Amino acid sequence: MFGNLKPQAPDKILALMGEFRADPRQGKIDLGVGVYKDPTGLTPVMRAVKEAERRIWEAETTKSYTALTGEPAYLDALSAMVLGRTRDSDRTAMLSTVGGTGAIRQAFEMARMGNPDLTVHVSDPTWPNHVSMLKFMGLPFVEYRYFDSATRGVDFEGMKEDLARAKKGDLVLLHGCCHNPTGANLTLEQWAEVVAILERTGAVPLVDLAYQGFGDGLDEDAAGTRLVVSSLPDALVAASCSKNFGIYRERAGLLMVQVADPAQRELAQGALAFLGRQTYSFPPDHGARIVQTILEDAALAADWRAELEQVRLGMLSLRQQLAAELRSLTGSDRFDFIELHRGMFSRLGATPEQVQKIKDDNAIYLVGDSRLNIAGLNRDSVPVLARAIVEAGV
Template sequence: MFETLTAAPPDKILSLSVLYRNDPRPTKIDLGVGVYKDSAGATVIMGAVREAEKRLYDSQKTKTYVGMAGDEGFNKGMLKLVFGEGADLSRMFACQTAGGSGALRTLAELLAKARPDATVWLSDPTWANHAPILKAAGLKTAVYPYFDAATGLVKAEAMLDGLKKAAKGDIVLLHGCCHNPTGANLSIEQWGPVADLLVERELFPFVDLAYQGFGDGLEDDAAPVRLLASKVPEMVVATSCSKNFSVYRDRVGAAILMGKDADSVKIAGSQALATTRVLYSMPPDHAAAAVRIIMEDAGLYADWKTELESMRLRMLNLRTGFAEALRRQSNSARFDFIADHRGMFSRLGITEAQVDRLRDEYGIYMVGDSRFNVAGLKEDQLEDLAKAVVSVL
């Protein structure tokens, strides 16, 4: 049986982690894997999550299944977090999934059932796992222009022109905030024409919202999704709690549907649950229950927002500090865009050979396309890191 198989290509980011772990140099820096790290380099459990887990431990009486949709209180909380308190929930459906990736796959399978001939349009570039997830569900993909590597800006007009090539009924995958891998985002003013184009050409929005709260704040990061919801008749959103609740290994996300009316979204929701039944039958409970406890308790919710905001502001300060250090070391404005980007990632805009030199000569680890994790930076290393980058240019 297995003799017919060939080895799968190694995951570039996970392979990078192995190289980093095996590097004996005490000065090595890990800017690869996308997890939030504090100033000590640790990915800690948030205080509100720890307290919610304690309450859960004391109150939980059973480990029986919670149902295919998962924790209903969690689902309701996620809808409010994404769409706001005043959203028309009668047209919406949410189900708990195994992380943001599970939400993406669930929604991809659902859309493949609904529109098997549709093409899904992806930004150039996009998260490395988007295309494999969509293709595994049987969907075709194409790309639209997005990032200008020379300026570090979004090519907003080129993006609109590219999407005009999409056929009626095609699907457009959009990063709701904190674009991965570039960190370059549309302004809310630029989102308006995108929404209008989707409506005009009858294109279907598929939003990946993996980093709400990591960019400009919880409300501002949700603004593009809410703008779309105010204009388009229907859409889907994949959201994740991995980053903003720091529950990575517990795998908690939500697949969200917004339909034209209550009846259509009820039918679509039943198909989404049928999909999860085949994929993994029942979702895990622990972290979703903890998140639900946080969202239902005013004190814990306030504590969580305060801690999340401190994480966001730290990343902004690191962006500014790194950009300033690079300006000093390079005596140019070449890297100033880093301070303007948002979220966990940006691309330095250097070659793969230069990335290899950073790893080999300085023990600085980042993805080959020069994507680096802002949260992996340390305040006391910015100047040395900037010197190393400039030395390989």
Template sequence: MFEALPQQPGDEIIALMQAFRADPRETKLDLGVGVYRDAHGNTPVMGAIKEAERRLWQSETTKTYVGLAGDPEFADAMRRLILNDAVSADHVTGAATTGGTAAFRAGLEMIQLAAPDAQIWISAPTWPNHPSIISYLNMPMSEYRYFDPETGGVDFDGMMTDLSNAAPGDVVLLHGCCHNPTGANLNASQWQDVAEIMRTKRLIPFIDLAYQGFGNGLDADAYGVRHLAKTMPEMIIAASCSKNFGVYRDRVGALLLVSQDTGVQGVARDTAAFLNRQAYSFPPDHGARLVTMVLNDPNLRAQWQAELSDIRDGLSLLRTELAHALRQRTGSDRFGFLAEHRGMFSRLGATRAQVDEMREVHGIYMVGDSRMNIAGLNTSTVPLLADAIVAAGV
């Protein structure tokens, strides 16, 4: 049987990680893998999470299952973090999932059950797992223009034109903040325009929110999703806690379903639990409980928000330093967009040949489409990257 298995496509980022490890150069830089790193190259456990873990270790008395949708307190804490008072609690159903990826897949499977012919519109470009999972589920998919490589910003006119071609009932996948892989984001006015065209065209928003707090702040990063929640009849949110709580390996995510019709919340809740049951029965509770403790305890939350602010400020500083270093070397501000981007990633605008040259000659490892993880830098390595970018003729 196994000999008949089809060969699956390789993962470019995993291959890049392996090549980086095998590279003996001391000056090599890994800007490929999508995890946060501090100035020493470590992905630390947040202090607030460590303290919550200590308290949980002292107080936990059982490891029995919690429920198919996870702990309701976790879902409610995530609802308040993401939506605040945009809609009342009785308009939202939440379920814990194994990371943001499982939340995204469960959201797609819910669409399959409710509207199997709905087209899923994704940004060009987007996180590679988005089209991969949509294709694996054999769901219809289209792209809308998003990134303008000439300016390094959002091709908003192209985006609006493409969304105007979507059919009523189609689903539009949007990055809530810190767009992956480009780092280019919608501003408040653009979010309002997107909401208006989606309301007029009767489209369904599906928000992937993986980096809340990494861009401009917890509330600012949630502006788009909150505005849509206020103005749209219904929406789907797939949220991840991997980055903003640093609980990558604990696999903590949440699926939130928002509807102005409170009468559908029961079936939505049952469906979310059913989908969890088919995938892995009960979602893991340890990381979700830590997140809940941090969000619900004023002292732990204050500590967490301070740590998150330090991360956000550090990323912004690295962006500013890199843009400045490139301005000095090129005599132009054509890389100024790097300072305007938000989140961990930016798409540099280099060709694959230039990316290959930076890797082979300078030991700079980034994804082939020139997506780079800003968190892979520190103040001392910014000049190395700037030199490589200029030398490659980007």
């Protein structure tokens, strides 16, 4: 049976994690893995999460299955946080998923059920696992221009030109905020232009919202997603709780499918239930229950928002410090884009050889495309990175 198995290409980021762990050098810095870290290098458990878990532990009387598509209270609470007033319950089907990745995978499956002949349009670059899943599923995809390697900003004219080629019923994958891997985001005005293109072409958006609250704030980071959902008849939104609630290992996510006609909602909900049943049957509940407990309690929600804001502002401060250090070392403003980017990531625009030199000479680990995780830094390591970038000739 297993004689035809072939070696699989290792995930480059996971391989980099293993290389970092094996590096014996003192003072090594991991800026590769996409996980938030505090100034001590720890990915902490948030205060509200600890309190929510305590309440769950005291009140829980059973470990029986939850509902097939997820606990309704969780679905309602999280969808309201993501979509705000733009949520149309009469037109929206929802599925509790195994993290944000599970939401993306089920969104691809749902889109294929709706249109077997679709093509998926993904940004160049995008999160590598987007492309990996599409290849594994055999779904055709094309890239649209997104990142301008000269300015380290969005190539919006190229993006618009490429998206205009999408056909009716195609799927357009958009990053809701804090673009991974570049950190370069659309403005709300640019989001409106994207919506206009989707209206003209009839292509359907899939918004991957993995970092809500890490960029400009909870509501600000969801503004583009809300504009898409409120403006278009059909839309999919995949949300993750890994980053903003810090519950990476609990795998709590949500897929929302908005349909044009309320009469289609039950069909969409049934399709989501079917997909969940075929994939993992009933969804995990512990992480979802944590999120629900926090969002339903005003005091817990306020404390969570306050801690999330500290995380966001801390990353902004590191961006400002790194940009200032590089401005001082180079006597130029060519790295000021780091301060303008949002979320955990920025792409430096370094060559693979320069990334390798930074690692070899300084034990600083970046992804090969020069993506760095801002949250892997602290005030002491920022000057070290800045010098390494300059010495590598970036």
